[in-house]
Amino acid sequence: MERSISATEANREFSRLLGEVSAGQTFVVTAHGKPVAKMVPVTAAQVPDDEQSRRVHALVDELLALPLRAPGRITRDDGYE
Template identity: 65%
Template sequence: MERTITATEANREFSRIFREVASGESYVVTAHGKPLVRITPATAGEPTDDERVARLHALVDDLAALPARAPGRITREDGYA
């Protein structure tokens, strides 16, 4: 579950928020009523190895589907651009 907290509250309650995030809680910190940052546990959102492999295969498939383009003449100066 994601909670919303103001930047001032986050500053005052950092130790408590830190403990809650470490136990799996997530926060959105707002400033002047606008979302500023999201604080989530470090392991939340990290893809598994299977997900990474699936994403890599999807990327390769997408790249293979692109039309081939001739780059034209390549000069030595192009390597310095």
């Protein structure tokens, strides 16, 4: 069953919502009365298989082995470009 919840309430009650979603409940999150997101339980088919998981871990290991570079000065506005 799908229930509607405002973004404000979803923000306030996030932990409770996660518990209900993990138990099978689905929520449509609304902003100003319009649907903007859906919270649904993850099914077994959506969980990565062992091969995919192994490849992701291998990629992360490769990235961690790369030398660090100083990116220069980063400002808050850089996140919006």
